[in-house]
Amino acid sequence: xxxxxxxxxxxxxxxxxxxxxxxxxxxxxxxxxxxxxxxxxxxxxxxxxxxxxxxxxxxxxxxxxxxxxxxxxxxxxxxxxxxxxxxxxxxxxxxxxxxxxxx
Amino acid sequence: xxxxxxxxxxxxxxxxxxxxxxxxxxxxxxxxxxxxxxxxxxxxxxxxxxxxxxxxxxxxxxxxxxxxxxxxxxxxxxxxxxxxxxxxxxxxxxxxxxxxxxxxxxxxxxxxxxxxxxxxxxxxxxxxxxxxxxxxxxxxxxxxxxxxxxxxxxxxxxxxxxxxxxxxxxxxxxxxxxxxxxxxxxxxxxxxxxxxxxxxxxxxxxxxxxxxxxxxxxxxxxxxxxxxxxxxxxxxxxxxxxxxxxxxxxxxxxxxxxxxxxxxxxxxxxxxxxxxxxxxxxxxxxxxxxxxxxxxxxxxxxxxxxxxxxxxxxxxxxxxxxxxxxxxxxxxxxxxxxxxxxxxxxxxxxxxxxxxxxxxxxxxxxxxxxxxxxxxxxxxxxxxxxxxxxxxxxxxxxxxxxxxxxxxxxxxxxxxxxxxxxxxxxxxxxxxxxxxxxxxxxxxxxxxxxxxxxxxxxxxxxxxxxxxxxxxxxxxxxxxxxxxxxxxxxxxxxxxxxxxxxxxxxxxxxxxxxx
Numbered sequence: 001x002x003x004x005x006x007x008x009x010x011x012x013x014x015x016x017x018x019x020x021x022x023x024x025x026x027x028x029x030x031x032x033x034x035x036x037x038x039x040x041x042x043x044x045x046x047x048x049x050x051x052x053x054x055x056x057x058x059x060x061x062x063x064x065x066x067x068x069x070x071x072x073x074x075x076x077x078x079x080x081x082x083x084x085x086x087x088x089x090x091x092x093x094x095x096x097x098x099x100x101x102x103x
Numbered sequence: 104x105x106x107x108x109x110x111x112x113x114x115x116x117x118x119x120x121x122x123x124x125x126x127x128x129x130x131x132x133x134x135x136x137x138x139x140x141x142x143x144x145x146x147x148x149x150x151x152x153x154x155x156x157x158x159x160x161x162x163x164x165x166x167x168x169x170x171x172x173x174x175x176x177x178x179x180x181x182x183x184x185x186x187x188x189x190x191x192x193x194x195x196x197x198x199x200x201x202x203x204x205x206x207x208x209x210x211x212x213x214x215x216x217x218x219x220x221x222x223x224x225x226x227x228x229x230x231x232x233x234x235x236x237x238x239x240x241x242x243x244x245x246x247x248x249x250x251x252x253x254x255x256x257x258x259x260x261x262x263x264x265x266x267x268x269x270x271x272x273x274x275x276x277x278x279x280x281x282x283x284x285x286x287x288x289x290x291x292x293x294x295x296x297x298x299x300x301x302x303x304x305x306x307x308x309x310x311x312x313x314x315x316x317x318x319x320x321x322x323x324x325x326x327x328x329x330x331x332x333x334x335x336x337x338x339x340x341x342x343x344x345x346x347x348x349x350x351x352x353x354x355x356x357x358x359x360x361x362x363x364x365x366x367x368x369x370x371x372x373x374x375x376x377x378x379x380x381x382x383x384x385x386x387x388x389x390x391x392x393x394x395x396x397x398x399x400x401x402x403x404x405x406x407x408x409x410x411x412x413x414x415x416x417x418x419x420x421x422x423x424x425x426x427x428x429x430x431x432x433x434x435x436x437x438x439x440x441x442x443x444x445x446x447x448x449x450x451x452x453x454x455x456x457x458x459x460x461x462x463x464x465x466x467x468x469x470x471x472x473x474x475x476x477x478x479x480x481x482x483x484x485x486x487x488x489x490x491x492x493x494x495x496x497x498x499x500x501x502x503x504x505x506x507x508x509x510x511x512x513x514x515x516x517x518x519x520x521x522x523x524x525x526x527x528x529x530x531x532x533x534x535x536x537x538x539x540x541x542x543x544x545x546x547x548x549x550x551x552x553x554x555x556x557x558x559x560x561x562x563x564x565x566x567x568x569x570x571x572x573x574x575x576x577x578x579x580x581x582x583x584x585x586x587x588x589x590x591x592x593x594x595x596x597x598x599x600x601x602x603x604x605x606x607x608x609x610x611x612x613x614x615x616x617x618x
Contacts, residue, residue, distance in 0.1 A: 007605060016612055020529070023202040030202075034195045038349050041188055041335045042342035048184075049334035059318050060325035062333045068187040068394075072194050072387045079198045079383045083376055086206075091373060094613050101615065 006100050015093045022085060026078050033074045037067060110430050111412065111421055112261045117434025119260070125297070125442050126274060132289045136282030143478040144618075146283035147214040147457055148367040151618070153288055155374045159381020162365050164291030165450040166356075166382070167298060167389060169251055169443050170509060175390075176423075177416025179397025180409055183324070183332030186397055188339060190390040192349055196356030197386060201379040204357050207528045209366045209375040210610050210617040215454075216363040216520065217462045220527045220542075223603035224535040227467045232542040234462045236519035237360040239546055241455040242496070244359075244512035245448065245489075249497030250505045252444040258413055259421060259437040264501055271441075272494035275449045279456070279486045284368060287449045294439075294446035299385060301439040305420065306392045308427040309399030317395065323402040332401065344573050348510070351577035355513030358520030361454035372614050396420055403427070452493060456485035507558045510575050514553065518545030518580035526588050528611065531604040533588070534597040541588030548583055552576035 006012060040048060041064075048064030140146050153161065171193060179186030212218035217233035249268055256267035278286045313319040324332050339345040356362060366375045400409060400419035404426055412418045421440070425433035460482040465473045473481070519542045526533045526541070552571050553559055560569040573579065609615040 003609065007608060012608065012612070016608065019612065027199055027202045030195060030198050034191065034353065035346060035349060037191065038188075038339065038345045039342055041339045042345050045335045049330075051330075060322040060330065060333060061318050062184070062321075062330075064184055064335060065187065065321070065333065068184075068191055069391055071191045072391055075195050075198050076383050076387045079201055079380050082198070082201060083380045086376055087373070097613055098615065101609075101613075 002101050002103065006097055009097070009100070011093065011100075012097055015090070015097070019090060022082065026082055030075060030078055033071055033078075037071050040067075109412070109422060109425055111418060111425065111433065112258060114260045114262065115430055115434055117431045118437045119434075121434050121438035122260075122441050125293075125438055129274075129286075129290045129293060129442075129445075130277065132293070133278050133282040133286040136285035136289065139285055140281070140283040141479065142475050143214070143461075143482065145285065146479050146482050147364070147453075147461065149284040149288050151368060151370050153368040155369060155377035156381055157288070157292060158365060158369050158374070158378035159385060160295045161288045161291040161368075162362065162378060162382035163385040163389070164293075164295035164298070164446045165361055165365060166386060166447075167295070167443065168248060168447045169255055169440055170247075171389070172298060172302070172393070172443055173255060173417040173420055173440055174415070175393050176397040176400060176420040177409065177413070177418070179394045180400040180404075180419035181406055181416040182336060182338065183328070183398075183401070184334055185336045185338035187394045188335065190393060192352040194383070194387050194390050195349075196353040197379060197383040199353055200357050200362075201376065201383075204363075204524060204528065205366055205375050205379055206372040207611045208363060208524070209369070209372045210612075210614045211528070211607065212367060213618045214364065214367055214461050215457050216358075216360060216524055217458065220523050220538055221466070222527065223600045223607060224527070224533075224538055224597070226471065228535055228539050230462045230466045232539040233520070233523065234458045236358075236515065236523075236542045236546050237458040237462075238455055239550075240358065240512050240516045240520060241360055241451050241458070241489075242492075243508045243515065244361075245451045245455070245493045246496040246500055247505045247508040247512065248444060248448050248451065249493050250500050250503065252448070253497055253501065255417060255440060255444070258418060259440065265498055268494055268497035271444055271448060272490055272497070275445055275452060275493075276487065276490035278445075278449045279452050279490070280483055283482070284364075284453060287446075287453050288365075288368060290449055291446045294442045295385065297439045298443055299389060301424075301436055302389060302392060302396060302420075304432075305396045305399070305424060305427070305436070309395055309403070309423070312399070312403065312427070320395065320398055320402060324398050327402060328406065332398075343578070344575070347573050347578035348575040350581060351510060351513040351517050351575050353517075354521050354581065355515075355517035355577070358516030358524065359513075360458060360516075360520070361450040363524075364454050364457060365450075367618070371617065396423065399423055448493065452486060452489045455489040456482055459488065460485035504563060507553070507563075510558070511549070511553050514549045514575055514577045514580060515546055517577050518549045518584045519543075520545075522581060522584045522588055526585070526592075530589075530592075531601050532592050532596070534592045534595060534600060536595060537588045537590075537592030540591040541584045544587040545580055545584030548580040549576055552580055
């Protein structure tokens with residue numbers, strides 16, 4: 001009996017919608033970061049080849065190097081954002097719904 | 104140019120010593136694991152007792168192949184910045200894996216990803232189709248690994264190719280046959296720790312030579328090989344080609360059976376989630392520092408010396424290790440590379456065996472009714488079949504250029520396995536026919552298109568131009584698989600599957616009733 005009620009509850013529906021909204025937003029951010037980088041490589045090599053450190057004191061390091069590292073760091077940060085949200089918001093909602101199942 | 108004298112290619116005492124030490128430790132682990140491997144749950148899923156940190160390391164050990172370690176270091180050493188572009192592609196699938204499939208997969212499945220696809224659909228047809236997609240992925244990936252291992256071990260230890268392939272095959276088979284997932288997990292953890300340690304040491308030694316400043320290292324690279332070494336070169340020319348390869352690398356991860364299988368080794372969805380965060384951290388760290396090893400090899404060993412030993416640059420990291428840390432460190436790095444290959448092939452074999460035994464034998468041949476003892480017995484024999492097959496494929500493809508097979512494995516995973524897995528999780532109207540049609544379309548189209556692509560048609564078969572322009576077909580084959588899955592599903596209704604979709608929400612999202 002309780003199972004049916006929880007299945008039909010607005011709380012469960014909201015939880016599912018929220019889970020996929022956050023997942024898809026983070027996936028979109030990941031796509032922008034990675035495919036943005038790939039398209040930059042394909043379409044504007046000059047930008048990535050620009051040397052860091054101003055015209056006078058330019059070293060050999062190109063802008064492309066920190067950008068490639070940034071893509072990896074951003075990917076990890078997005079993962080961490082999802083885990084932080086899920087460990088708090090999502091898991092709390094899950095616990096509440098599970099409690100309703102037992103009542 | 105620095106001197107090119109090297110002990111690489113000879114079985115030195117230190118290389119053999121480190122390797123035997125690794126084998127001894129991992130076989131001791133296997134002996135320990137074998138006594139804990141009695142049920143199917145233990146054989147396939149390590150009794151679901153692996154912690155998130157352990158699984159994060161094991162995922163890293165399952166994923167980071169010799170191609171990542173030796174291959175990317177070599178690519179950066181010889182081609183410069185292009186190698187860094189390639190390295191980013193190997194990481195970006197991990198967040199997507201977490202956002203889209205990891206938790207529902209853990210909640211719905213038991214041992215394989217086919218459990219999830221078949222959850223509310225008709226078992227036999229879906230299991231067979233999923234097993235075809237899964238086994239094709241694993242076979243191509245395994246062939247690339249075995250041929251690579253034969254070549255690399257021959258280069259590093261100087262032992263004949265066939266012997267190298269046979270050693271990898273038999274040691275790996277011992278792990279999986281006796282110790283199942285428990286032994287495989289701990290072999291992968293050991294390998295991940297050794298690999299991260301080895302690459303960290305190499306990186307620190309390189310940076311110490313350049314006053315702890317990456318900028319000084321880059322300046323030295325630019326001095327030797329021109330500024331072009333630090334700029335994007337010829338790797339990415341056509342945007343469509345680049346995006347297609349990017350899709351295969353990113354979403355292919357979401358369809359790799361040996362990776363997906365690891366999520367069943369943790370107790371629940373929350374642990375699955377945390378293990379991805381750990382894995383992404385370890386793998387991301389690895390891909391951030393491995394270019395420094397590559398650039399360091401270019402500056403300190405020299406491109407000529409690296410290319411003279413292996414045209415592909417695979418020996419960049421070992422040569423650098425020898426120059427910075429002597430024969431002893433070279434021995435350590437060579438043994439780490441060997442361990443890397445063993446751990447990846449063990450994971451692949453277990454995944455291939457589970458598709459044969461759990462999906463095909465237990466669920467199709469026996470209709471889902473097989474007792475624990477029978478399941479474990481069949482799983483072990485399937486392991487032997489796969490292990491022998493891996494060695495045969497390695498010997499059969501000796502001397503062939505199989506680098507494209509890794510790209511092919513990712514393309515099949517992304518086109519055949521991933522769309523059906525995702526649609527079965529998120530779409531109520533997905534039907535048995537839709538799933539089967541989607542998986543088969545993805546698998547067949549990928550193989551056909553890659554044969555017609557420049558990768559095989561021109562590079563391997565020697566034709567002038569290729570009928571299909573893209574080097575990696577993922578953007579076409581994955582889109583087609585998704586479209587076919589949707590259209591075929593819409594052509595007919597499967598009421599039982601739709602009803603179960605509602606009921607399974609408690610399991611998908613709350614983990615109620617999960618294994």
